[in-house]
Amino acid sequence: MFVGNINIGPGDDTGWLKCVTLVVGDVFIAGDVDAAGLAGLADLHTIAGGLTISDNQVLADLAPLACLRGVSTSLQLNAMPALTDLSALAGLVDLRQIVVRATGVAALPGLPALTGVEAIALFDNPELVDLGELAGWTIASDYFSLTIAGNAALASLVGAEGLLAQADGAVDVAVQILDSPALTSLAGLEMLTHGHLTLSGLPLVTELEPLAQYKHAGSLTLSGLPLLTTLHGLHKLEDVAGLFVLGDCLKVGPEVDGMDGLVDLKGLDALTKVSDFGIANNDGLVALAGAPLLHQVNSLTVVENDKLTQAALDAFVAQLDQAPGDLCFGAWEMCSCFEILPW
Known part of the structure; x- marks a missing residue:
């Protein structure tokens, strides 16, 4: 276990994190850190805080984080144009908020073990075309927010219906669909x-x-x-x-x-x-x-x-x-x- 925040940048040695499974704090990864530079996170299981990866031009997938099962506050992936594969997140069980902004992803990962997400925000991902895996995600019990904005190629919201179907009258719901020039239909919002x-x-x-x-x-x-x-x-x-x-x-x-x-x-x-x-x-x-x-x-x-x-x-x-x-x-x-x- 490590208690405190962790900041990782290009050239930083993460070997000292080997065998750390729990971080009680936030993890910030900024700049062009490649997969080898994140090798020390291979055993990381839980972050009792947030994980932010930003301004990275080289990371194509999140394989170094494949053991990650919980991020107790928010997972933010910002300004990562080379990132095309989120499948390493498939084992996440605990995730409150996820923000995917300005990446190269075309589709979202399946999260079959997820216990309940409160907020999903997808901003300015030029290759994003497929929201289908959202249908299998689980939402939190009392609040759910979905924001989809500025994804230039996204033509369909299909997948969102699986999330909204879980939102009964006891769930406070907020949906924003903004600046989506290729979107031709609101199909996917039928359960709102x-x-x-x-x-x-x-x-x-x-x-x-x-x-x-x-x-x-x-x-x-x-x-x-x-x-x-x-x-x-x-x-x-x-x-x-x-x-x-x-x-x-x-x-x-x-x-x-x-x-x-x-x-x-x-x-x-x-x-x-x-x-x-x-x-x-x-x-x-x-x-x-x-x-x-x-x-x-x-x-x-x-x-x-x-x-x-x-x-x-x-x-x-x-x-x-x-x-x-x-x-x-x-x-x-x-x-x-x-x-x-x-x-």
């Missing part, structure tokens, strides 16, 4: 029934039908889905406990990518209440009809929707039990979606 959902920067997605079981949103953001012409797929959504954003509430200018294919709110058939509703930068929006059961909105900000008239807004407000306590309509000079953000 509740929680926080953000979909942004998905230019090839044409429909929301895989979300047909999504009934209770903690928060919901849709922006940058220009081919979406209806919100059908959210037709069973009943309530949004926090912020519901259609369009981009954070940016100003001609390059803002809202929900330009929408002309109204058609498809929100079951929605009854929204805490904070932000509708911004949707170039094609002409009406707010389409949510016939919606009767409660606590705050409403409608900004920079060029074709939306005061009459359309008035008709929407008239269907509510009472006007929102905070209501703003117009241009950025008059109001801002920042007013309803939770910070």
Whole structure:
């Protein structure tokens, strides 16, 4: 056993770690350390802390860590373009969080013995195309977060359904799918029934039908889905406990990518209440009809929707039990979606 943090860089001798099976602390490996340089970790079984490997241009696999069974906080693989093989992680039993960023991996490893992961984040992996092994991973019992962002070649979310199927009403769920230019479908999200959902920067997605079981949103953001012409797929959504954003509430200018294919709110058939509703930068929006059961909105900000008239807004407000306590309509000079953000 070794107690304390371990820092390993290029040229460092790891022989002194031979026979160490438990590290009580964090392990940091930074720079171009090759497999031979990590040979001293061959017996490492458990890290009672986190493992971070970063800024490594040479490591192609994690074979020196094949005996690793537990990382009690987080495993982070950052800026490792030569890394293509994660199969050495297959024996992991205890793993709370995993971040895979800017690597060369095309697929994720199977983790058949995993007892429960809380957070998975996959960022900017240009070769990533296959999430299928996620279907066999196990999630934690009370919280689960999945973030997939900036993976240029990823065309499918299939595999995620196996994770979401484990998330019953007692599990706090958060899913973010961001800046995925090759993604053509939301298939893989069919088992999402509740929680926080953000979909942004998905230019090839044409429909929301895989979300047909999504009934209770903690928060919901849709922006940058220009081919979406209806919100059908959210037709069973009943309530949004926090912020519901259609369009981009954070940016100003001609390059803002809202929900330009929408002309109204058609498809929100079951929605009854929204805490904070932000509708911004949707170039094609002409009406707010389409949510016939919606009767409660606590705050409403409608900004920079060029074709939306005061009459359309008035008709929407008239269907509510009472006007929102905070209501703003117009241009950025008059109001801002920042007013309803939770910070």
